[in-house]
Structure formats: structure tokens, C-alpha cells
Amino acid sequence: MTTADRPSDADRPSDGGRSADDSRPSDYASARDRLLAEPGESGAARRKALARLADGWLAGLFSTAGAPSGTALVAVGGYGRGELSPRSDLDVLLLHQGAVGSSLPERIWYPVWDSGVALDHSVRTLGEARKVAAEDLKAQLGLLDARHLAGDPALTAALRSAVLADWRAAAPKRLPELHELCAERAERHGELAFLLEPDLKEAKGGLRDVVVLDAIAATWLADAPRDGLADAAARLADVRDALHLTTGRATERLGLHDQDQVAARLGVLDADILLRQVYEAARTIAYAGDVTWRSVERILAARGSRGRRAVRLAFPFTGAGRGTGAVARGAVERRPLAEGVVEQDGEAVLAQAARPAQDPVLPLRAAAAAAQAGLTVSYATVRRLAAEARPLPVPWPDEAREQLITLLGAGESCLPVWEAYEAEGLITRLLPDWERVRCRPQRNAVHRWTVDRHLVETAVRAAAMTRRVARPDLLLVAALLHDLGKGWPGDHSEAGEVIVRDVAVRMGFDKADTETLALLVRHHLTLVDTATRRDPDDPATVALIAGVVGTLPRLELLHALTEADATATGPAAWTGWRASLVAGLVARVADRLEGAPGYPADADPTAEQERLAVEAARGDGPALSLLAQAAPGDFTAEPMGVELTLAIPDQPGLLGTVAGVLALHRLTVRAAGLRELDPIGAGPVLLLSWTVAAEYGELPEAARLRADLRRALDGSLDVARKLAERDAAAPRRRGVPTPPPVVSVAPGASSSATILEIRAHDAPGLLHRIGRALDAAGVRVRTAHVSTLGADAVDAFYVTDPAGLALTPDRAREVAAQVQAALG
Structure with a gap:
């Protein structure tokens, strides 16, 4: 029986769910309202207090109902974890050994229904609960958080032990099932860190994923990286609490029209800062999930191919074989990718002789090698690089610049590597200006991504256009940097031009290349604005663009950057009509610009x-x-x-x-x-x-x-x-x-x-x-x-x-x- 299964009042048992003078429902509702109105009560403390209040009420109902021995009332799901948001359901199970009939559960459920509190309930024996869990993965996840409320504690303990034992025994089968469910949910709800109106619970990186990570840990096969995870989960839960109180509903979607009020209730300056905090928390959770699922896949693959000993060697976050001599004995296969970088278990890891403290280019070399091989960098390796690698000298060595370009040129394969490095702070260490755009929302429905992700997505699309230009390196770097000015006041193109000049010099580009990058960033919107707002057939329009770019190679670069930027923004930003207008304008400007690409003249031979x-x-x-x-x-x-x-x-x-x-x-x-x-x-x-x-x-x-x-x-x-x-x-x-x-x-x-x-x-x-x-x-x-x-x-x-x-x-x-x- 679930929330929707409440019987009509005509079906109420004759002895009632409460006596005429029993005021428990109204008492509970009043106590809850007072707790929610307390200015000093908020966050996790309030959620625990709400759970304790519900615990006491339900325990009293259980006692009043005259429950016989051999029964227990158990909190499951979110309520079982001991935290309640203001509008959360009460998810409970009446567990019994013998027959209980229908009157006992109804004497407990009716007062809850009368109070107006949402109730998700079931009545089962231990065997029935295990059977349902074996057939319904979601029900099994809820039972993993079972917590005793009232009645026979031994019955609740038996349920917990049995469900956990079943979960661990069935982990090789259930975890792939769970992974598929998570992927379907992410496809349906999107990625929380990039949504203007995110679902705080169901989107990827939301509160549901925290539950999943705890369930994986309960298998004893793998655990999530825990740094910052609890704080991220608490932040999303606080935002959900404020959303419930703002809307008065049990909603999980943080709508645009509610964001200012939610921000004010949390004491946050504005909705942009609120969204940025939400996105940061979501990225922490999503990254922990990605790392954990990769570990699960490796471990299950190892169990299937080499047995339990191999599983122990592949246990996550310890470095496969580290300290066991497995690598030295050749038990772990490692294939070289680049100097100091090898492939192991489907990830890029450091070679045994690698010394991050003595090789400041190693983080970029590892990232580029992994992305070009279609791999990601292992969690342990990224952590080690973040802890030990020295900052790059300024200007950067040539190799560092080339490795960054190689990383960006990998296209889609760049994304997981970039995310891993960003999670450990390596990106802002390489590019300090990145901090201003990191997780910065773009409150415009045309934009699919935050500012920082948009920049990386633009580079991904530019990687598919490198055959169109004579300088693919400048295209990729301009794509990565073109919106850096959005973290500064004023026109972001003008601010970006100033920033990119400094960044290009730090990266070691020469004067001519720095000028080209500055021009591309300053004018990355010029082609599409001019093509759609002026007559592209007008000689004055053609002369204007020709005067801006100056040379045919720069025109090719600006055209490719324009297209990469627009396609990375979203479908509405790059239609067939816009593409044809821009292409027509570029063709006319190219005809005006005389001369073919030049190549350096041969210098006189040295002695x-x-x-x-x-x-x-x-x-x-x-x-x-x-x-x-x-x-x-x-x-x-x-x-x-x-x-x-x-x-x-x-x-x-x-x-x-x-x-x-x-x-x-x-x-x-x-x-x-x-x-x-x-x-x-x-x-x-x-x-x-x-x-x-x-x-x-x-x-x-x-x-x-x-x-x-x-x-x-x-x-x-x-x-x-x-x-x-x-x-x-x-x-x-x-x-x-x-x-x-x-x-x-x-x-x-x-x-x-x-x-x-x-x-x-x-x-x-x-x-x-x-x-x-x-x-x-x-x-x-x-x-x-x-x-x-x-x-x-x-x-x-x-x-x-x-x-x-x-x-x-x-x-x-x-x-x-x-x-x-x-x-x-």
C-alpha cells in the first residue's frame, strides 16, 4: 500500500485511528510548523530535528494502535537516513512475523493522512521484504537505509542484516543494473551543474546520486572519493529545504522564478551566486560518481576475468598493485603512453619512475596522452599531480603549450580529463583567470552550459575544424579563452582581449600569435553580428571585415571560431540561415584579401x-x-x-x-x-x-x-x-x-x-x-x-x-x- 492507496473514510476501522480526545495529528503539525519557524534552526540540524519529531509521533501511534509482539515500525529511504526536509514524505514499513490484518496498519496510517503529511507505506514480513527487494532495485535501495522506530528491534535488525547480505551477494548483478538506471535518469533529467532550472534530486550530480554512492559503499567493493562530498550533499539539501519553504510544496526543481527568494532565505547575495554554489556542489557529487563507477566497472571486470585476487589488487584509490609488488612482477599490465605516463586498467597513470615534483609539464603531458588515447586520468594520479607537481615557469615551456593544444585537440575525449583536473584544482593552477568563470551561470535559455563548460565545449567543436585552418593551435586556444572576459565588468569581448594578451604571453606565444589570439577573442562575435545585421553584399561591409582580420589565415580562424562558439552555445545560436549568411560574408571577404598563405623562406645554411x-x-x-x-x-x-x-x-x-x-x-x-x-x-x-x-x-x-x-x-x-x-x-x-x-x-x-x-x-x-x-x-x-x-x-x-x-x-x-x- 502506498500514498495513493488511502481508503475512503467509510472504510475507516470502527475503533478509529485515535480517540475523540487524541490530538496527535494536530499536535505534530503544530510542532513541525513551530520548528520550521525557528530562526535558529536550519540545515542538517533542522532536518534531524524534523526526523526526531516524526519518530516520536509515529512511535506513539504505533503504541496507541496496540501493535502485538513480533511487529516493528521501520523508517526507510530518505526518512530512514534520519533527515527530513520540510515537505519530505514519511517512508515507513510495518514489519511483522504473523498475521496482522488490515486494522493495525490503518490505525497507524489514518492519523498521518489526517495530518496532511505525505506517507509512503508498506506492510510486509521479512521474507516478503526480501522478495520485493530482489525484484525491485529501488525498493532494495530504500531498505538499505532501514532504521528502527518502534516495536521489536530484533526484527528491524534482522531486516537490516538480511537486506545488506542480499545486497552484497547480488552486487555483481545489481550494480550494472543500478548504473543503467543512473544513466537513464541522467539522460532524462540532465546534468545538474549545467541546468538553469535544475532538479536538485534526480539530475546527475543531485541528491539521488549521493544515495547511490552510499549504496555502492555498502557492497564493500568500492567507495567514493569522500573529500567535499558530505559538504556538497549538505549544500544541495539546504537549497532543497529553502525551496520547500519558499514554494510550500515538495518540489525538487529550482525554477528561475524561485531562485531569488531561495537565495534570500539562505542569506546568499543573489541568484547567480546561489546557482554557482549549487553547480559547484553538483560537480563534486558527479565527479565522485564518475570515479566510483569506473572503479566498479574495473573491479567487476577483474572479478569476471581473474577472480577475487584480481579484485583485491584493483580496489579503488589505492593504486592497483601499489605496495604489493604486482607491477614489478608484471601482474599488472602497463603500456606506455608518453614520457612518465602509462595505461593501466583502462586509465592513464604515472609511470613508476615519474617524479611530478621534478617535471612541471607532467600534468599536461598526462592529460594530453590520456585524452588522445581516449582514456581518463586515474583518480589517484590526479590527486598525486595536484599534491606534488610544481607550478609551470612563466613563460611556459614550449612543451607545456603543445601539450595543452594536444589535450584540446582530442575533442570529446578532452572532457572527462578536464573535469578530473578541474575537480582537483589543477585547471585554475594552470590558468588562474579560469576561477572567475568556473561554474558561472549564464541566465539565458540560449546557453546550454555554464561559462567554463561552454569554453571547453567550444574547444571540443573547434577540434573538429582544425583541417580548415593553417594554425589549429591558435584556433583551439582562442576557443578555450574567448569568453574569459565574462568574469569581469563591462563588455566581455573587450575585457577578454585584455586578459588573453596576458594569458598568451604567459603561455609563451610570440608577439604575432598573441596579436592574433587577441583579435580572435575581441571579434569572436563580429562575423555573426555583421552578417545578420548588415548587408553582406555591401562593399562597405566586406571592407569592414577585411580591415578587422587583415589576412586570409586570420579570416579562416575567425570563421571557424565563430561556428565553434555558436554550435557550443546551443541549437538556437547556429541555424542554417545564420551559417549561410556568415559563410557568404566570409567568401566575399576572402575574395577581397589577396595572396596565398605564406611559408617561411629558407634561411642561409649554417656553417x-x-x-x-x-x-x-x-x-x-x-x-x-x-x-x-x-x-x-x-x-x-x-x-x-x-x-x-x-x-x-x-x-x-x-x-x-x-x-x-x-x-x-x-x-x-x-x-x-x-x-x-x-x-x-x-x-x-x-x-x-x-x-x-x-x-x-x-x-x-x-x-x-x-x-x-x-x-x-x-x-x-x-x-x-x-x-x-x-x-x-x-x-x-x-x-x-x-x-x-x-x-x-x-x-x-x-x-x-x-x-x-x-x-x-x-x-x-x-x-x-x-x-x-x-x-x-x-x-x-x-x-x-x-x-x-x-x-x-x-x-x-x-x-x-x-x-x-x-x-x-x-x-x-x-x-x-x-x-x-x-x-x-
């Missing part, structure tokens, strides 16, 4: 480069120079890698062969230049000046690298086969979906060569595949400019036909299509 070229021209093999690596801790030196210079007599397939040897040695090419020299008139020598870094581990010895180059060039080392064998033997990682590569011909960019522009996701062996594709197409590479910007490669190859002439337009398109097909 060392000339020496190597002469050595190669006179000898019978490659001349190689590998500059020393920057000293550990010297972040003012070249932290992105080492300079590798090669001089080799020209021959077919040279670029792909050399790049393949570097890939075999697990060297990542960060930047590269290729040019022809003829130092002694004996024939062309190709000079390759590359910046390379070890994917992880140490750099190879120069002698070993030179020996493999010689073998590859004379054909005794089949580079392509070796790479294929290594890839086939390597475990497949999920990785992240990336935009497909784009290979295009730069029109009219050079009179003596054809320029192929290649924009692709950086990956081991990419340059090797490009070189092989160009060689297969039958073209010569005269000059190359290779750049790796975060996780994106932006390359330009000056190619000619075998006679040294620029390709015809048709031939150029054919070669571009061949390379595109080879890159997949």
Missing part, C-alpha cells in the same frame, strides 16, 4: 649544415648531426626535442625512408625543413633539419641511428615491413576520432614548384607515409616545411616533376588525391 653537406657529397652515405638534449630541469632551453640534421645525396624515396627510420626509433618529428644544396658541384644533396623528440624513454644513440639510416638507404633494412610488423604486434588502443586528413594544392603559391598542403592528425610514421605516397606519385620533393602543432600536423611540400618543373594543374590535383588516399 655546420654546410660542413655536413660537403661531407655527404664527398662520402658514400649520410652525414648526421644530433645536438645534445637540453639538461634536465632546464626549461629555458629547447624542451620540445633535439635538433637532428642530416645531409644525404639525393635519391628516390629519401624523405619516406628517413622518416621511417626515425619512426622505428620512436622519434616524433615536431618540426622539419628539407632543402637541396650542391656544395661542391658534384650533384644535389638533401639537407634535412628536423626537431625530434623521443615518444617516450631516452633518445637513441647517434651511431645506431646512423647505422640504420645506411642500411635503409642501401636496401638491407626494409623500413616499411619493420613498421608494419611493430604496428601489428602492438595492442590496439581506442584512440580518439579525428577529422580526416586534407591534402590541397596552394594555387599560384610558387612559380617554380607546386605546393601541396597537408593537414592531418599527427601519428607515429605519418611523415613516412607521406614520403612514400609522394614517391609513389612520381614527384620530387624540392623543399618541405613540416610543423606539428599539438596533435595536428600542418605540412607544405614543394614538389616538381622528374624534370624539376612545377606540375600542371590537373597533375597537381591527381597527386593530391593520391596522397589523400594513402593517408586514409
Whole structure:
């Protein structure tokens, strides 16, 4: 029997639920009203006092009803936890051993109904209660909080013991069920931390999730990270109490029209601050839930595949195998992701030799490696990084900037990593200005997210547009920073321009890039405002935008940022009509801006480069120079890698062969230049000046690298086969979906060569595949400019036909299509 099952007054038992002079219902209601009116009573203390008041009343009703031995009145659910909000239901179970008939429960329920208090009730034996719990997951969760009110305490104790034992025994089956219910609830109600009118109980990160976390802890399989969790739950409960008192109803939805009154009742300055506090609490709860469910999944998977011993090793928050020697014995599988970072149990964790206190870039390197692999960073690792990592020097080392760009370039996979870092304060440590926008509400129905989440969502959408621009790094950083001015007074675009100049300098961007970022932030609304409010066909409108951006690459960046910003805002902000207007305006401005993208001119060769070229021209093999690596801790030196210079007599397939040897040695090419020299008139020598870094581990010895180059060039080392064998033997990682590569011909960019522009996701062996594709197409590479910007490669190859002439337009398109097909 539930609240809706109350019988009519005609069915009231003849002996009544109370005598004529029994005033308990009105006494309880009066006492409750007095308690709620007490100015000094609020928060958890008031909720406990309300529960004690209800306890005494129900115990008295139970006694007055003449309950026989072998019966007990039990509080369950929220009431069982000993806290009541002003309009909460009384959720009770009449537990019995023998037959009780209908008159006993009704003598208890009728006075409650008469008082106007909502009642959720049931009458069951111990066996019936266990049976219902086994069939109904929600009922089982309610019984986990069973608390004795009156009657036989041994009966209540037996119920608690039996229900807990059943719950623990059935945990491998029930927990996946519970996880599915939570996912369905989150889908239905949304994520509390981003809703303008959140459901404080049912939305993800709400009070229902706190109950779920306690239920998981009761299984003894896993527990939630507890730091801040109790305070977050108490904050949401306080807001719900104030909402109940403001509306006079048992509502859980914090509507816009109630927020100012709720804020005033709680002594909060305004509704924006109230929402920010609610969002902060919800994020704490949601993050604890995400961490806990990942632990549950790992533990259940381990139990299914390796037995109970494996479960113990995987117990959450202790570090799998830590202190047991399991890692050293090889019992725990670990695969390298980046320097100091490995994959373990589906998460990114620190390598055993990693030292966060000596490597300030490690937090960003771990985040980028995890996101690019489609993983998150383990809870224990994030905690350790927050506790031990040193602040980054200012300006940032180049590697730190590149790792941030790589993290943002992972798209959707960036989100869980970002959330984990934000939960432990690592984001505001990296970007102090982030604190002003963190959890900041946007009280506008057009916006789906808080300011900070909107910024990250904009970067996620920008990651899908990196093939459209020549500088994907600037696009991603501008996307992340474009609304930072919303934490300051005045026009947020103007304030943001000032902020981003400072942030860009701290990140280590040069003057030109800083100016571009400032322009993008200042004008991130200009294109859509101009396209929708002015005539895009008017030459004056076109001239205005052309004057703002100045160059075609900046126009491309602003167009992509505009679209990413709007699509991250919400469906109403980017319609087909707006998109077409903006695209039309951009096309007209692009026609006005003359000139193709420029590439840096080749500098005169250094004395060392000339020496190597002469050595190669006179000898019978490659001349190689590998500059020393920057000293550990010297972040003012070249932290992105080492300079590798090669001089080799020209021959077919040279670029792909050399790049393949570097890939075999697990060297990542960060930047590269290729040019022809003829130092002694004996024939062309190709000079390759590359910046390379070890994917992880140490750099190879120069002698070993030179020996493999010689073998590859004379054909005794089949580079392509070796790479294929290594890839086939390597475990497949999920990785992240990336935009497909784009290979295009730069029109009219050079009179003596054809320029192929290649924009692709950086990956081991990419340059090797490009070189092989160009060689297969039958073209010569005269000059190359290779750049790796975060996780994106932006390359330009000056190619000619075998006679040294620029390709015809048709031939150029054919070669571009061949390379595109080879890159997949």
C-alpha cells in the first residue's frame, strides 16, 4: 500500500485511528510548523530535528494502535537516513512475523493522512521484504537505509542484516543494473551543474546520486572519493529545504522564478551566486560518481576475468598493485603512453619512475596522452599531480603549450580529463583567470552550459575544424579563452582581449600569435553580428571585415571560431540561415584579401649544415648531426626535442625512408625543413633539419641511428615491413576520432614548384607515409616545411616533376588525391 492507496473514510476501522480526545495529528503539525519557524534552526540540524519529531509521533501511534509482539515500525529511504526536509514524505514499513490484518496498519496510517503529511507505506514480513527487494532495485535501495522506530528491534535488525547480505551477494548483478538506471535518469533529467532550472534530486550530480554512492559503499567493493562530498550533499539539501519553504510544496526543481527568494532565505547575495554554489556542489557529487563507477566497472571486470585476487589488487584509490609488488612482477599490465605516463586498467597513470615534483609539464603531458588515447586520468594520479607537481615557469615551456593544444585537440575525449583536473584544482593552477568563470551561470535559455563548460565545449567543436585552418593551435586556444572576459565588468569581448594578451604571453606565444589570439577573442562575435545585421553584399561591409582580420589565415580562424562558439552555445545560436549568411560574408571577404598563405623562406645554411653537406657529397652515405638534449630541469632551453640534421645525396624515396627510420626509433618529428644544396658541384644533396623528440624513454644513440639510416638507404633494412610488423604486434588502443586528413594544392603559391598542403592528425610514421605516397606519385620533393602543432600536423611540400618543373594543374590535383588516399 502506498500514498495513493488511502481508503475512503467509510472504510475507516470502527475503533478509529485515535480517540475523540487524541490530538496527535494536530499536535505534530503544530510542532513541525513551530520548528520550521525557528530562526535558529536550519540545515542538517533542522532536518534531524524534523526526523526526531516524526519518530516520536509515529512511535506513539504505533503504541496507541496496540501493535502485538513480533511487529516493528521501520523508517526507510530518505526518512530512514534520519533527515527530513520540510515537505519530505514519511517512508515507513510495518514489519511483522504473523498475521496482522488490515486494522493495525490503518490505525497507524489514518492519523498521518489526517495530518496532511505525505506517507509512503508498506506492510510486509521479512521474507516478503526480501522478495520485493530482489525484484525491485529501488525498493532494495530504500531498505538499505532501514532504521528502527518502534516495536521489536530484533526484527528491524534482522531486516537490516538480511537486506545488506542480499545486497552484497547480488552486487555483481545489481550494480550494472543500478548504473543503467543512473544513466537513464541522467539522460532524462540532465546534468545538474549545467541546468538553469535544475532538479536538485534526480539530475546527475543531485541528491539521488549521493544515495547511490552510499549504496555502492555498502557492497564493500568500492567507495567514493569522500573529500567535499558530505559538504556538497549538505549544500544541495539546504537549497532543497529553502525551496520547500519558499514554494510550500515538495518540489525538487529550482525554477528561475524561485531562485531569488531561495537565495534570500539562505542569506546568499543573489541568484547567480546561489546557482554557482549549487553547480559547484553538483560537480563534486558527479565527479565522485564518475570515479566510483569506473572503479566498479574495473573491479567487476577483474572479478569476471581473474577472480577475487584480481579484485583485491584493483580496489579503488589505492593504486592497483601499489605496495604489493604486482607491477614489478608484471601482474599488472602497463603500456606506455608518453614520457612518465602509462595505461593501466583502462586509465592513464604515472609511470613508476615519474617524479611530478621534478617535471612541471607532467600534468599536461598526462592529460594530453590520456585524452588522445581516449582514456581518463586515474583518480589517484590526479590527486598525486595536484599534491606534488610544481607550478609551470612563466613563460611556459614550449612543451607545456603543445601539450595543452594536444589535450584540446582530442575533442570529446578532452572532457572527462578536464573535469578530473578541474575537480582537483589543477585547471585554475594552470590558468588562474579560469576561477572567475568556473561554474558561472549564464541566465539565458540560449546557453546550454555554464561559462567554463561552454569554453571547453567550444574547444571540443573547434577540434573538429582544425583541417580548415593553417594554425589549429591558435584556433583551439582562442576557443578555450574567448569568453574569459565574462568574469569581469563591462563588455566581455573587450575585457577578454585584455586578459588573453596576458594569458598568451604567459603561455609563451610570440608577439604575432598573441596579436592574433587577441583579435580572435575581441571579434569572436563580429562575423555573426555583421552578417545578420548588415548587408553582406555591401562593399562597405566586406571592407569592414577585411580591415578587422587583415589576412586570409586570420579570416579562416575567425570563421571557424565563430561556428565553434555558436554550435557550443546551443541549437538556437547556429541555424542554417545564420551559417549561410556568415559563410557568404566570409567568401566575399576572402575574395577581397589577396595572396596565398605564406611559408617561411629558407634561411642561409649554417656553417655546420654546410660542413655536413660537403661531407655527404664527398662520402658514400649520410652525414648526421644530433645536438645534445637540453639538461634536465632546464626549461629555458629547447624542451620540445633535439635538433637532428642530416645531409644525404639525393635519391628516390629519401624523405619516406628517413622518416621511417626515425619512426622505428620512436622519434616524433615536431618540426622539419628539407632543402637541396650542391656544395661542391658534384650533384644535389638533401639537407634535412628536423626537431625530434623521443615518444617516450631516452633518445637513441647517434651511431645506431646512423647505422640504420645506411642500411635503409642501401636496401638491407626494409623500413616499411619493420613498421608494419611493430604496428601489428602492438595492442590496439581506442584512440580518439579525428577529422580526416586534407591534402590541397596552394594555387599560384610558387612559380617554380607546386605546393601541396597537408593537414592531418599527427601519428607515429605519418611523415613516412607521406614520403612514400609522394614517391609513389612520381614527384620530387624540392623543399618541405613540416610543423606539428599539438596533435595536428600542418605540412607544405614543394614538389616538381622528374624534370624539376612545377606540375600542371590537373597533375597537381591527381597527386593530391593520391596522397589523400594513402593517408586514409
